[in-house]
Amino acid sequence: MTSGWMSQKKFFFNSNDGIINFMKTKIRKVDKNQIDDDIINEAGNLLREGRLVAFPTETVYGLGADALQEEAAKRTYEAKGRPSDNPLIVHIADYEDLKKIAVNIPAETDMLAAHFWPGPLTMIFEKSDAVPHGTTGGLDTVAVRMPEDPVALALIRAAGGFVSAPSANTSGRPSPTTAEHVVADLDGRIDMILDGGAVDIGLESTILDMTVAPPVILRPGAITAEMLEDVIGPVTADDNSMSEKSARAPKAPGMKYRHYAPKAKLVIVEGDLREEILAIRQLAFEADRKGRPVGIIATSETLAFYKYGIVKNIGTRENERSVARGLYKILREFDEEDIDTIYSESFAAQGIGKAIMNRLEKAAGHHRIPAADIVKLQKYRQITFVSGTDSARGPMAAELLRHCDLVQEYVINSSGMVVLFPEPANQKAEAIMKSAGMTLKDHSSHPFDGENIREDTLILTIEESQKEKILSEYGHSDSIFTLNEFTGDDTEIPDPYGKPLTAYGECYEVLNRLINELAEKLNSLTEEEK
Ligand code: AMP
Ligand code: MG
Numbered sequence: 001m002t003s004g005w006m007s008q009k010k011f012f013f014n015s016n017d018g019i020i021n022f023m024k025t026k027i028r029k030v031d032k033n034q035i036d037d038d039i040i041n042e043a044g045n046l047l048r049e050g051r052l053v054a055f056p057t058e059t060v061y062g063l064g065a066d067a068l069q070e071e072a073a074k075r076t077y078e079a080k081g082r083p084s085d086n087p088l089i090v091h092i093a094d095y096e097d098l099k100k101i102a103v104n105i106p107a108e109t110d111m112l113a114a115h116f117w118p119g120p121l122t123m124i125f126e127k128s129d130a131v132p133h134g135t136t137g138g139l140d141t142v143a144v145r146m147p148e149d150p151v152a153l154a155l156i157r158a159a160g161g162f163v164s165a166p167s168a169n170t171s172g173r174p175s176p177t178t179a180e181h182v183v184a185d186l187d188g189r190i191d192m193i194l195d196g197g198a199v200d201i202g203l204e205s206t207i208l209d210m211t212v213a214p215p216v217i218l219r220p221g222a223i224t225a226e227m228l229e230d231v232i233g234p235v236t237a238d239d240n241s242m243s244e245k246s247a248r249a250p251k252a253p254g255m256k257y258r259h260y261a262p263k264a265k266l267v268i269v270e271g272d273l274r275e276e277i278l279a280i281r282q283l284a285f286e287a288d289r290k291g292r293p294v295g296i297i298a299t300s301e302t303l304a305f306y307k308y309g310i311v312k313n314i315g316t317r318e319n320e321r322s323v324a325r326g327l328y329k330i331l332r333e334f335d336e337e338d339i340d341t342i343y344s345e346s347f348a349a350q351g352i353g354k355a356i357m358n359r360l361e362k363a364a365g366h367h368r369i370p371a372a373d374i375v376k377l378q379k380y381r382q383i384t385f386v387s388g389t390d391s392a393r394g395p396m397a398a399e400l401l402r403h404c405d406l407v408q409e410y411v412i413n414s415s416g417m418v419v420l421f422p423e424p425a426n427q428k429a430e431a432i433m434k435s436a437g438m439t440l441k442d443h444s445s446h447p448f449d450g451e452n453i454r455e456d457t458l459i460l461t462i463e464e465s466q467k468e469k470i471l472s473e474y475g476h477s478d479s480i481f482t483l484n485e486f487t488g489d490d491t492e493i494p495d496p497y498g499k500p501l502t503a504y505g506e507c508y509e510v511l512n513r514l515i516n517e518l519a520e521k522l523n524s525l526t527e528e529e530k
Pocket of ligand 2: 166175
C-alpha cells in the first residue's frame with residue numbers, strides 16, 4: 001500500500017531559481033492498541049525539530065507542528081496553503097499543561113475538561129506569552145483541545161506537550177478522515193504521516209469560546225450545546241460567525257473561508273424527506289436527459305429511490321454518527337467523478353446533525369433549494385392507461401409514452417377493467433410494437449382497482465365506457481379523462497381485437513399520434529407551473 005502512495009510523489013518548483021524542492025514523506029502505520037514507541041519517538045523528534053507530522057485524532061487527521069515554535073506554524077500554513085490569519089488549535093495531552101499556554105482560565109473549565117477531555121471539544125482562552133502569534137493567527141487568544149486518540153496523545157507527549165494541528169488537508173478541501181486522504185493532499189509537502197486507519201467521528205471538534213460569559217459555540221461538533229449546558233448551564237451559539245456574509249471580523253476567523261468544498265457545485269435540497277427524494281429524482285432526471293448526470297448524496301434508507309445520477313450512500317439515518325463519519329469521504333469520492341453538480345438530502349439539525357448540516361452548508365457555499373419548489377411543479381407523477389383487457393391498446397399507449405422525451409419523470413403503467421388473471425400482451429400488438437423498435441415482452445395484464453385513484457395519478461382511458469365505469473364504481477375524480485379528451489384530439493382509437501395484423505398497425509398509428517400530443521401537453525403542463 002505504502003509503495004502505491006509513494007509513486008504519486010509531487011515535485012515543487014521554486015519559481016525564483018528553478019530548483020526542485022522535493023520532500024520525501026515517510027508513511028508509518030500505527031496501531032492504537034499496540035503503540036510502537038520507536039515510531040512515536042521518531043515522529044516526536046521531527047516535531048521538536050520544527051517539522052510537520054500528520055496524525056490521527058478521533059475527529060479528523062491533524063497536521064501536527066510544535067505549537068511553541070513560530071517557524072513551525074509558518075510551515076504548517078505553507079503546507080496547507082492556508083491563510084495565515086486562520087488560527088491553529090493547540091493539542092495537549094495533560095490537563096496541567098493548559099496553564100502553561102493559557103491565562104485567566106475561567107472556573108467552568110475544570111468541569112468541562114472533566115466531562116469532555118480527552119475528547120472532541122476545543123476551548124478558547126487568553127493566551128500566555130509562551131504561545132507565538134504565528135500559531136494563533138495573530139490573535140491574543142489560543143484554542144486548546146485534548147484529543148482522545150491514544151496515538152495522538154502519545155505523539156503530543158513525545159513532541160514536548162504542545163502540538164498545533166489544523167486538519168491535514170489542503171486548505172478548502174474536505175477534511176481528511178483516513179491517511180489516504182492526507183496522502184492525496186500533502187504527500188511531498190510534509191515530513192511524516194502516521195496512519196492509524198479511519199477516524200471515529202469524522203467532523204472537526206466543537207469550538208467553545210471561554211473568553212466571554214456565557215461561553216459561545218463558534219463551531220458545532222460532536223459535543224452539542226445540550227451536552228455543554230448539562231455541565232455548565234447556558235451557552236450561546238454564534239451563528240453569525242458561521243456566515244460568509246458577516247460584516248464584522250468573525251470570532252473564529254477560519255469560519256469566513258469556504259471550507260470542505262468538493263470540486264462540483266453542491267446543492268442541499270430541503271424539505272420533508274419524501275419531498276426531498278421526489279425533488280432530487282426530478283433534478284437527476286432532468287440532468288440525465290441533458291446528458292449531464294449529477295451526483296446524489298443519499299442514505300441507506302433512500303438509496304433505492306434514485307434511478308438516475310451517480311448515487312452514493314453517506315450513512316444510515318438510524319445512526320447520524322455514521323452520516324458524520326461518511327461526509328468528507330463521500331465529498332472526496334465525488335471529486336473522482338465527472339460531474340458538475342451534487343444534490344444532497346438534508347438532515348435534522350439536532351444533536352450531531354447540527355454539525356453535519358453546518359459542514360454540509362459550508363461545503364455547499366450555502367447553496368440550497370426548497371424541495372417543495374420542485375415538487376409543486378409536478379401536477380402528476382404517475383400516468384395509468386386504462387383499457388378493457390389491458391393486453392393491447394393500454395400497454396401500447398404506455399410503452400409509446402415511455403419512449404417520448406418528457407421533461408418530468410413519471411411512473412407509467414396500464415391496467416384493464418376486465419382482467420381476471422395476469423396475461424402477457426397480445427401477440428399481434430407485440431409484433432407491431434417490435435417493428436417500431438419497442439416491445440411489450442415484460443408486460444403482464446393488471447386489473448384496475450381503486451388504488452390507482454390518487455391526486456398525483458393521471459388516469460387516461462382508451463374508451464368513454466371505461467371512464468364512465470370507473471366514475472360510477474369509484475365516484476368523482478378530477479384526474480380521469482379519456483385519452484381523446486385529455487389531448488383534445490377526437491380521432492377514434494380503433495379496437496383491433498380479433499382482426500388481422502393490419503388492424504393493429506392502424507391502431508398503432510392513431511395511438512402514436514395521440515401519445516405524441518399527450519407528451520407535448522404533459523411537458524407544457526410542467527413548464528406552465530414554472
Ligand atoms: P482547524 O484546525 O482546521 O480545525 O481549524 C481551526 C479553527 O479553530 C480555526 O479555523 C478557527 O476558526 C478556530 N480557532 C482557533 N484558534 C482560535 C482562536 N484563538 N480564536 C477563535 N477561533 C479560533
Ligand atoms: Mg480544517
